[in-house]
Amino acid sequence: MNSIELKNVSQSYKKSRVLHSVDLTLGRGEIFGLLGPSGCGKTTTVKAIAGLLCPEEGTVQVLGKKMPDLSIMGRIGYMAQAAALYPTLTAMENLRFFGKLYKLSKDDLTARIRHVTGIVGLGDELDKKVSAYSGGMMQRLSLAIALLPDPEVLILDEPTVGIDPVLRAEIWRELRMIAEGGATILITTHVMDEAAKCNRLAMMREGRIIATGTPDELVKNSGKASIEEAFIYYGGGSHEN
Numbered sequence: 757m758n759s760i761e762l763k764n765v766s767q768s769y770k771k772s773r774v775l776h777s778v779d780l781t782l783g784r785g786e787i788f789g790l791l792g793p794s795g796c797g798k799t800t801t802v803k804a805i806a807g808l809l810c811p812e813e814g815t816v817q818v819l820g821k822k823m824p825d826l827s828i829m830g831r832i833g834y835m836a837q838a839a840a841l842y843p844t845l846t847a848m849e850n851l852r853f854f855g856k857l858y859k860l861s862k863d864d865l866t867a868r869i870r871h872v873t874g875i876v877g878l879g880d881e882l883d884k885k886v887s888a889y890s891g892g893m894m895q896r897l898s899l900a901i902a903l904l905p906d907p908e909v910l911i912l913d914e915p916t917v918g919i920d921p922v923l924r925a926e927i928w929r930e931l932r933m934i935a936e937g938g939a940t941i942l943i944t945t946h947v948m949d950e951a952a953k954c955n956r957l958a959m960m961r962e963g964r965i966i967a968t969g970t971p972d973e974l975v976k977n978s979g980k981a982s983i984e985e986a987f988i989y990y991g992g993g994s995h996e997n
């Protein structure tokens with residue numbers, strides 16, 4: 757069974773089409789990168805997968821269920837681009853709040869909070885109010901919250917923006933371990949060196965998937981020397997970073 761399957765997914769906002777018949781299939785244990793310039797439709801795609809948006813056309817299945825489906829929300833970890841945190845609460849209070857939504861028992865929640873805050877390097881900062889957090893700390897807290905339920909599907913929308921290279925490397929090490937445990941990780945990025953770390957990639961441009969494959973395959977098939985050049989070759993054009 758595939759963990760994530762999109763068939764013919766299209767979406768418009770105010771008559772302007774932002775997704776055009778997107779097909780994607782992700783298996784268990786994969787770290788899959790959705791790569792594309794700002795505004796190409798990455799967030800819209802992951803929102804459909806996370807069950808936050810019901811696309812106009814096509815179907816989205818996650819863990820064998822047609823999305824949106826409340827019964828599997830506890831098996832999906834989603835980290836949105838704009839941190840959805842409560843600024844007047846401490847980091848610990850935020851973690852406990854979201855942990856309760858995931859219906860974790862008190863003991864499990866305490867153990868999971870210790871584990872996930874260790875991964876993102878926030879163990880000593882949990883009593884601070886989120887309003888006193890830097891952007892990078894908020895990003896790390898959001899990632900910790902997405903990891904709380906030990907999800908089978910982890911969706912991360914540009915997770916390492918604003919995170920320093922040392923911590924970024926640590927987070928990647930952890931993501932690999934999570935994937936080795938059988939979870940599926942979908943990550944959006946427009947950072948090329950991050951794309952190179954994924955097992956497979958889909959390159960997206962103006963709401964369309966323009967190429968999929970392993971980073972090596974995409975580079976090889978394009979006859980170029982790097983993912984960045986391959987992306988331009990496949991029609992990526994200009995992009996940030």
Ligand SMILES: Nc1ncnc2c1ncn2[C@@H]1O[C@H](COP(=O)(O)OP(=O)(O)OP(=O)(O)O)[C@@H](O)[C@H]1O
Pocket residue numbers: 769770774792793794795796797798799800801837946
């Ligand atoms: N709620 C909305 N209402 C109207 N237009 C929207 C809405 N959400 C997204 N769009 C538009 O849809 C297109 C795709 O946006 P999306 O956020 O999916 O892109 P993205 O690839 O994630 O970009 P970025 O890398 O900048 O986050 C953009 O043109 C955006 O302006």
